[in-house]
Amino acid sequence: MxxxxxxxxxxxxxxxxxxxxxxxxxxxxxxxxxxxxxxxxxxxxxxxxxxxxxxxxxxxxxxxxxxxxxxLKAYTFTVRLGAATNTDDAEGEVIATSEARPTDDDIKAALAQFVGDIMQVPPKFSAVKIDGERAYKLARDDEDFEIAARPLWVEELVMIDREDTDHVTLEMTCGKGGYVRSIARDLGEALGCLGHVRELRRIWSGxxxxxxxxxxxxxxxxxxxxxxxxxxxxxxEGLTELPEVKATAEGAVRLRNGNPGMVIASDVDYGEECWASLDGEPVAVGVFKAGELHPSRVFVLPE
CATH class of the missing domain: 3.30.2350.10 (Pseudouridine synthase)
Structure with a gap:
């Protein structure tokens, strides 16, 4: 038991x-x-x-x-220019350096290639799984391996400060699965000066x-x-990305038992994912079909 x-x-x-x-x-x-x-x-x-x-x-x-x-999530982060590290952040070992330093205009021009639908290779020191093993464990053991590039949506990437020639602070809004360290690494490579993250802060998430x-x-x-x-x-507050529908009393009973239940919906399309409430309390998340919600997740709240 x-x-x-x-x-x-x-x-x-x-x-x-x-x-x-x-x-x-x-x-x-x-x-x-x-x-x-x-x-x-x-x-x-x-x-x-x-x-x-x-x-x-x-x-x-x-x-x-x-x-x-x-x-979507938003981050502010400072990139240290002129050095690459094995972890793509300040915690790692410096593996290469460069005397080159881009101008502000060079940086702003380079940012454009990291906006929209891009392909990104996660850092080797990350939790990505390679043949069932975490990449960071393989990296710590000095294993030779490659990580496949994966898609990322970047809504916005802008320069917000340049405290000196060695540093630039950026703000990025992106979708699921983004690695800020990869952005810093790839930006440094694109600018021909190398780079890694010195500081990183997530300022909002959903x-x-x-x-x-x-x-x-x-x-x-x-x-x-x-x-x-x-x-x-x-x-x-975890459901703000989904439209809300109102369950009937009978529909709520059925939904709480994991069955399709009747809901009252407006501006919800057939097959759209949404969540149902009764008297302001969440009942279930599911797919709307012909006046009913077909539940995928049911909330069991204490009385």
Whole structure:
């Protein structure tokens, strides 16, 4: 028999402003402990030295994680020009240097090639799997391997500061699966000067912003108190990318049992994914077909 997981049946989102030097998994574990929650997960890993938005889902909100993961995200990051590292960030070993330094105009012109639908090769020190093994483990063992390029949508990439000739700060809005370190590496190569990420901050992810984030220090101070619970955001904030339909009372019963249920919809097309509510509470996510929602995820909220 599976052991029953301890903790509270609490559902919602806690937006954390992750500090540098902490893994995303460590942040999730901290939140789960502080909220005494049964279940927690996050929507999109940040590198240990990166800061900014890490949206932690609790309880039934974990079922909405894919919709935040798939949404647009924005980053500000500073590129150190003139040096390449084996990790494509400041934590790695310098493997090549260059005396060349581009002008501001050179940088702005080069950014255009990284906007729109692009192909990107993830860093070798990343969690990408190669024949079942994490790339970073192979890289640490000095294994010789290649990572295939993968598609990425970049909505915007602009220069926002040039503190000196060795550094440039950029802001990027992109879709799922983007590696900022790869952008820095490839930009440095395109400019003929090499480059790596010195600092990285995620400023927003879907509906969540860094300015709304709570610090690790605050989480420690308010752990297991109603004051921390007050920072919990509704589960439905993870569904803002989907249209909402209204379930009938009978339809909600059927949906909660995993069956298609009647809903009232407007401006929703046949076959479109959406979520259903009853009296303001989320019931299910699914596909709309001929007046019914065919559920793919059902929310089981405490009474």
């Amino acid at each position: 599976a052991r029953k997981r301890k903790g509270r049946d609490i559902s919602g989102w806690l937006v954390v402003d992750k500090p540098a030097g902490m893994t995303s998994t460590a942040v999730v574990n901290k939140v789960r402990w502080a909220m005494a929650a049964k279940k927690a997960g996050h929507a999109g890993t940040l590198d240990p030295e990166a800061t900014g938005v890490l949206a932690v889902a609790l309880g039934e909100a974990t079922k909405t994680v894919p919709y935040i993961t798939d949404s 509906p969540f912003t860094a300015s709304d984030g709570i610090s690790i220090e605050q989480i420690d101070e308010m752990a297991k108190t109603p004051e921390l619970d007050a920072y919990l955001r509704p589960l439905t």
